[in-house]
Amino acid sequence: MDKMSFSHHISHQYNAELSKIVNNVMRMGELVQQQLADAMVALVEGDSARGEQVVTSDYKVNAFEVRIDEACTHVLARRHPAASDLRLVIAVVKTITDLERIGDEAERIGRMALHLLEADRRRSPMEEVAALGELVQKMLHGALEAFAHMDAAQAVKVAQEDNQADAQYEAIVRHLMQSMEEDPKSVASIMDILWSARSLERIGDRSCNICEYVVYFVLGKDVRHTSFEQMAAEATGDRR
Amino acid sequence: MDKMSFSHHISHQYNAELSKIVNNVMRMGELVQQQLADAMVALVEGDSARGEQVVTSDYKVNAFEVRIDEACTHVLARRHPAASDLRLVIAVVKTITDLERIGDEAERIGRMALHLLEADRRRSPMEEVAALGELVQKMLHGALEAFAHMDAAQAVKVAQEDNQADAQYEAIVRHLMQSMEEDPKSVASIMDILWSARSLERIGDRSCNICEYVVYFVLGKDVRHTSFEQMAAEATGDRR
Numbered sequence: 491m492d493k494m495s496f497s498h499h500i501s502h503q504y505n506a507e508l509s510k511i512v513n514n515v516m517r518m519g520e521l522v523q524q525q526l527a528d529a530m531v532a533l534v535e536g537d538s539a540r541g542e543q544v545v546t547s548d549y550k551v552n553a554f555e556v557r558i559d560e561a562c563t564h565v566l567a568r569r570h571p572a573a574s575d576l577r578l579v580i581a582v583v584k585t586i587t588d589l590e591r592i593g594d595e596a597e598r599i600g601r602m603a604l605h606l607l608e609a610d611r612r613r614s615p616m617e618e619v620a621a622l623g624e625l626v627q628k629m630l631h632g633a634l635e636a637f638a639h640m641d642a643a644q645a646v647k648v649a650q651e652d653n654q655a656d657a658q659y660e661a662i663v664r665h666l667m668q669s670m671e672e673d674p675k676s677v678a679s680i681m682d683i684l685w686s687a688r689s690l691e692r693i694g695d696r697s698c699n700i701c702e703y704v705v706y707f708v709l710g711k712d713v714r715h716t717s718f719e720q721m722a723a724e725a726t727g728d729r730r
Numbered sequence: 731m732d733k734m735s736f737s738h739h740i741s742h743q744y745n746a747e748l749s750k751i752v753n754n755v756m757r758m759g760e761l762v763q764q765q766l767a768d769a770m771v772a773l774v775e776g777d778s779a780r781g782e783q784v785v786t787s788d789y790k791v792n793a794f795e796v797r798i799d800e801a802c803t804h805v806l807a808r809r810h811p812a813a814s815d816l817r818l819v820i821a822v823v824k825t826i827t828d829l830e831r832i833g834d835e836a837e838r839i840g841r842m843a844l845h846l847l848e849a850d851r852r853r854s855p856m857e858e859v860a861a862l863g864e865l866v867q868k869m870l871h872g873a874l875e876a877f878a879h880m881d882a883a884q885a886v887k888v889a890q891e892d893n894q895a896d897a898q899y900e901a902i903v904r905h906l907m908q909s910m911e912e913d914p915k916s917v918a919s920i921m922d923i924l925w926s927a928r929s930l931e932r933i934g935d936r937s938c939n940i941c942e943y944v945v946y947f948v949l950g951k952d953v954r955h956t957s958f959e960q961m962a963a964e965a966t967g968d969r970r
Contacts, residue, residue, distance in 0.1 A: 552955040559952065563820060570810040580803060580823070587827065667917050674914040677907050688928075712799065715792040 532603035544600030551593035772843035784840030791833035
């Protein structure tokens with residue numbers, strides 16, 4: 491939280507409350523990143539212990555969400571934040587919703603990995619899914635870094651990578667559909683991989699959402715439903 | 731908004747602001763319901779005009795979200811809402827996020843419907859998907875009714891229907907996978923139907939989220955990540 495630019499208040503208590511909230515978002519982010527990393531090892535390397543780990547740890551992510559939500563409500567009720575403090579609290583409330591859902595998607599991937607292992611149907615090539623997993627993990631990490639430093643330029647950079655994630659995802663879907671046509675017996679196992687790829691694509695979208703909240707905090711402007719080009723122009727101050 | 735129980739303030743202006751926000755959520759809800767209804771007609775009856783309608787109207791849903799979000803930020807900054815007013819504003823901010831995403835899912839179904847029509851591949855039976863669509867439309871309508879009246883008991887009732895939606899969705903997935911195994915040439919068209927069913931299942935989940943925010947508003951307690959049984963016990967005041 492070195493560069494976070496919320497106002498400094500005469501009340502040390504208030505400063506401490508805001509810092510604690512942001513630190514907890516970062517801790518929640520680390521946990522969610524670990525969940526996603528474990529899910530990908532389970533899926534790609536067929537590591538059942540890591541899969542079990544993901545499935546049984548989701549409650550920790552949920553607990554973070556509820557706790558941070560309560561802290562935000564407390565600050566809104568007691569401190570009446572204004573300007574950038576208010577935008578910070580709103581950005582936090584929205585960010586933790588997306589982080590929690592990213593945790594859900596990681597759990598889903600973990601379940602699919604276990605499902606594939608149970609049925610011993612790990613015949614399908616995982617290279618493309620592994621590559622998408624790496625890109626999406628990089629996006630999530632970048633989104634959380636942008637959040638930690640409230641860096642709008644980095645947020646825009648991360649959000650722009652979503653085009654590549656979408657393209658990789660669509661290629662995976664095409665190839666998996668082709669595999670199903672060629673080998674109908676493998677439909678069930680291919681579907682597990684398809685759902686996992688879908689979850690990764692959703693995680694990329696949600697990482698972009700977090701980037702949008704960072705831009706909202708920094709610029710005080712809602713950039714959802716605008717193009718990346720517009721967002722980039724806003725973030726760099728180029729308002730043609 | 732007849733039974734909405736936010737505090738009545740000496741400031742008529744403040745009352746008017748809160749009423750306007752809730753009315754706009756209801757208008758946004760009506761629009762999203764219409765989008766979903768159009769998407770289902772496009773999918774089940776192969777009505778391309780309705781499909782086009784859904785795809786070209788999504789921007790209206792997005793505009794509602796941004797406008798209501800701004801109104802909530804304004805109220806938080808100027809009015810410093812406390813107690814039930816604060817819970818109302820938080821419930822609204824979360825509800826409109828889910829409504830916007832339900833709009834996105836409806837748009838996706840509209841696109842799948844057009845895709846199926848373009849390729850003239852409408853051979854797969856739609857009865858099960860139509861039935862899931864009806865259930866999910868009923869759930870969304872119920873969630874919005876519960877929101878309009880801030881009726882926790884109705885919210886719990888709607889949320890409990892999600893078990894049935896999940897069961898119907900899983901049956902559809904099983905049957906569609908079987909169809910792909912039996913007729914590999916139809917994989918592409920079946921996938922379009924599968925994605926549509928998936929979107930419906932997600933709309934059911936998001937309708938449940940809205941129900942949880944209603945219970946949060948009424949009870950002042952976060953019921954996410956708790957079972958329906960616990961939620962029902964809370965809503966009826968039975969706190970064993």
